[in-house]
Amino acid sequence: MSRVDIIMSTYNGEKFLRDQIDSIFTGNHQNIVLHVFDDGSSDETLKILNEYKHRYQNQLHLYKNHRNLGVTKNFLHGIKTVMEKFKEAMYFMCCDQDDVWHADKVSKTLKRMEQMEKRFGVDRPLLVFTDAVIADENLNEISESFIKTQHFNSNKIDLSHLLMENKCIGCTIMINRAFEQYLSRIPNAARYHDWWLALIAAAFGHISYLPKATIDYRQHSANVVGSINFASYVRKRMTSFKDQKLTLAKNRDQAEEFLHFFHEELQRHQKSIIEGYLMMFQSNFFKRRYIAIKQGYLKSGIIRNCGLMLIL
Numbered sequence: 001m002s003r004v005d006i007i008m009s010t011y012n013g014e015k016f017l018r019d020q021i022d023s024i025f026t027g028n029h030q031n032i033v034l035h036v037f038d039d040g041s042s043d044e045t046l047k048i049l050n051e052y053k054h055r056y057q058n059q060l061h062l063y064k065n066h067r068n069l070g071v072t073k074n075f076l077h078g079i080k081t082v083m084e085k086f087k088e089a090m091y092f093m094c095c096d097q098d099d100v101w102h103a104d105k106v107s108k109t110l111k112r113m114e115q116m117e118k119r120f121g122v123d124r125p126l127l128v129f130t131d132a133v134i135a136d137e138n139l140n141e142i143s144e145s146f147i148k149t150q151h152f153n154s155n156k157i158d159l160s161h162l163l164m165e166n167k168c169i170g171c172t173i174m175i176n177r178a179f180e181q182y183l184s185r186i187p188n189a190a191r192y193h194d195w196w197l198a199l200i201a202a203a204f205g206h207i208s209y210l211p212k213a214t215i216d217y218r219q220h221s222a223n224v225v226g227s228i229n230f231a232s233y234v235r236k237r238m239t240s241f242k243d244q245k246l247t248l249a250k251n252r253d254q255a256e257e258f259l260h261f262f263h264e265e266l267q268r269h270q271k272s273i274i275e276g277y278l279m280m281f282q283s284n285f286f287k288r289r290y291i292a293i294k295q296g297y298l299k300s301g302i303i304r305n306c307g308l309m310l311i312l
Helices: 017-025 045-059 071-085 105-120 159-164 177-182 193-204 230-238 241-262 268-280 285-295 301-311
Strands: 004-010 032-038 060-064 091-095 126-135 141-143 174-176 206-218
Touching (some): 017 032, 071 177, 105 126, 105 174, 126 193, 159 193, 159 241, 285 301
Antiparallel strands (some): 126 141, 126 174
8 A cells, every 4th residue: 555645734724624534534535644733833733733643653644834824835845845754655646724634535536646646657646636525614515516616727737728727626636656746946926836846747747636525625814715606706806907817927937937947847748838927027018919819828718818918
């Protein structure tokens, strides 16, 4: 049974933390090691974690950040740390502090990962992500599918589309050891850890979507990144053009740093895709939209892309 190392980011997560850890250790794949990176909690989070550390001993490692890194850097720092410290670890999953994992989450995702490795080899960065059940804070189901609720096109996971929009749900992903060489530096402009990992996989390896919900994705008032229904998403976008332009600028900054980090490793056509994306923002009104459509720098669905054409 292959070992799977799980990286969890915590910050003042006392309310739901026990549910999450219990769901991990009662899953049907038992060869797991949980690494928890606490980002400066001031509530009972550390007390709870120390209780579980005593209970599971060699299966739970606790790390305390010297300063608050924020969720994106905390995850990337955590993955980098575990990869460097535990050379025997081959598969890595990201875990939020407030969800609940389904019993077969690890085993189902690992099976898909092993299928990918047989097809593409173990030397290329491979990423698997799944669907998620959207639940309220009491774990009552809101929607059986995050992907469907958000109207994401899970097939559009090539580099061009991922520069504009991420579909890979961070709390569902698994990556392999081949990512290590691409995580030697922690980016400053990465939008989210899952987005950065997805860009690495799209540029240098492969991504696979498993159309199965493997977690209850809990929605509550303290979510850093949560889920809203699609109608609310549209209303929000229609009333916040300034914010959407700022988001596009952040996407551009992320792409620029990605190109800077991996300029030497990228093949010519991959480099051309990213350079074209960056040049698009320097073009005139009509050319920006022409380039976006021609090169596939687009989002999921007609509604999102109509909005993109308005703010681009």
